[in-house]
Amino acid sequence: xxxxxxxxxxxxxxxxxxxxxxxxxxxxxxxxxxxxxxxxxxxxxxxxxxxxxxxxxxxxxxxxxxxxxxxxxxxxxxxxxxxxxxxxxxxxxxxxxxxxxxxxxxxxxxxxx
Amino acid sequence: xxxxxxxxxxxxxxxxxxxxxxxxxxxxxxxxxxxxxxxxxxxxxxxxxxxxxxxxxxxxxxxxxxxxxxxxxxxxxxxxxxxxxxxxxxxxxxxxxxxxxxxxxxxxxxxxx
DNA sequence: GCAAATTAGTTTGCAATGCAAACTTATTGG
DNA sequence: CCAATAAGTTTGCATTGCAAACTAATTTGC
Numbered sequence: 001x002x003x004x005x006x007x008x009x010x011x012x013x014x015x016x017x018x019x020x021x022x023x024x025x026x027x028x029x030x031x032x033x034x035x036x037x038x039x040x041x042x043x044x045x046x047x048x049x050x051x052x053x054x055x056x057x058x059x060x061x062x063x064x065x066x067x068x069x070x071x072x073x074x075x076x077x078x079x080x081x082x083x084x085x086x087x088x089x090x091x092x093x094x095x096x097x098x099x100x101x102x103x104x105x106x107x108x109x110x111x112x113x
Numbered sequence: 114x115x116x117x118x119x120x121x122x123x124x125x126x127x128x129x130x131x132x133x134x135x136x137x138x139x140x141x142x143x144x145x146x147x148x149x150x151x152x153x154x155x156x157x158x159x160x161x162x163x164x165x166x167x168x169x170x171x172x173x174x175x176x177x178x179x180x181x182x183x184x185x186x187x188x189x190x191x192x193x194x195x196x197x198x199x200x201x202x203x204x205x206x207x208x209x210x211x212x213x214x215x216x217x218x219x220x221x222x223x224x225x226x
Numbered sequence: 227g228c229a230a231a232t233t234a235g236t237t238t239g240c241a242a243t244g245c246a247a248a249c250t251t252a253t254t255g256g
Numbered sequence: 257c258c259a260a261t262a263a264g265t266t267t268g269c270a271t272t273g274c275a276a277a278c279t280a281a282t283t284t285g286c
Contacts, residue, residue, distance in 0.1 A: 007137060007140055007141065008137075008158070010133045010136050010137045010140070011133055011134070011137060011157070011158060013133050018131075018133070019272090019273080020123045020124055020126050020131070021124070021273080021274095023123050023212070024120060024121075024123045024124060027120055027123070027212070027215060027216055028120065030216070031215075037234075037235070038233090038234075038235095041234095041235095044124070045121070045124060046274095047274080047275070047276090048234070048235055048236085049235085049236075049237085049238095049274075049275065049276075049277095050273070050274060050275080051235090052235060052236055052237090053236085053237090053272095053273075053274085054273085056236090057272095073281080073282065073283095074233065074234070074281080074282070075233085075234055075235070075280090075281080076234085077234075077235070089216065093213060093216050096209060096213065097213065099136070099140070100206060100209065100210065102140060103140055103143070103202065103206050128243095132243090132244080134244080134245095150263075150264075151262090151263075151264095154263095154264095159245095160245080160246070160247090161263070161264055161265085162245075162246065162247075162248095162264085162265075162266085162267095163244070163245060163246080164264090165263095165264060165265055165266090166243095166244075166245085166265085166266090167244085169265090170243095186252080186253065186254095187252080187253070187262065187263070188251090188252080188262085188263055188264070189263085190263075190264070
């Protein structure tokens with residue numbers, strides 16, 4: 001038999017979304033029309049390097065769109081979530097929610113003992 | 114500046130728990146006193162190899178306890194979650210719940226409340 | 227006016243990870 | 257006795273995430 005009930009959903013989680021750094025990026029993007037690279041860098045605490053590479057993966061997966069332009073004479077990178085990105089995030093959220101219902105109540109055992 | 118509000122919690126997720134296969138294992142263990150290796154294998158759909166290595170990591174991290182014995186003449190491996198394991202799982206659940214509150218409502222756009 | 231520092235990122239190098247396949251070691255069936 | 261099964265463990269490898277190094281343009285200091 002395969003995995004049981006909703007718990008089994010955990011194995012189907014989208015690894016592209018599941019990575020904490022990328023989940024954070026997607027979450028921030030989902031709440032704004034467009035976000036600047038530098039803003040995300042501050043927001044996330046990620047180094048430019050890590051942010052850049054996670055950004056590239058999300059872009060490669062079609063979950064975000066990256067626009068490069070200039071502000072004055074300096075380069076400016078802006079990110080925005082795509083419809084596919086929103087769907088992926090929503091699906092991820094649903095799966096996690098399903099899993100969490102099966103997880104033990106966080107309050108249980110807290111005041112035991 | 115650090116990450117904002119509850120969203121930033123995502124970066125503090127316990128990677129040992131965050132891995133889907135291990136989360137599944139912990140979730141199953143949390144609902145039973147003791148679980149046999151073979152049962153988990155069926156339950157999770159993981160190969161014996163993967164299960165074995167995830168098991169070892171959880172054990173190394175002190176989140177589960179592994180007892181080896183014999184049933185009749187065959188080896189029998191049983192797993193059970195430790196108090197630390199329960200705490201880790203509860204903490205993980207809390208952090209995720211906090212993050213999910215900030216995530217966009219999956220129903221948004223589908224139907225207004 | 228040109229060397230140094232800053233801005234805005236990308237690329238590289240590496241250690242750690244997850245997964246599948248191969249490998250034990252013991253037991254049972256023909 | 258030989259093959260097959262059971263119950264796991266170990267190995268090999270391709271992928272990852274992260275930090276550090278690098279690039280390239282711009283602005284500042286002297």
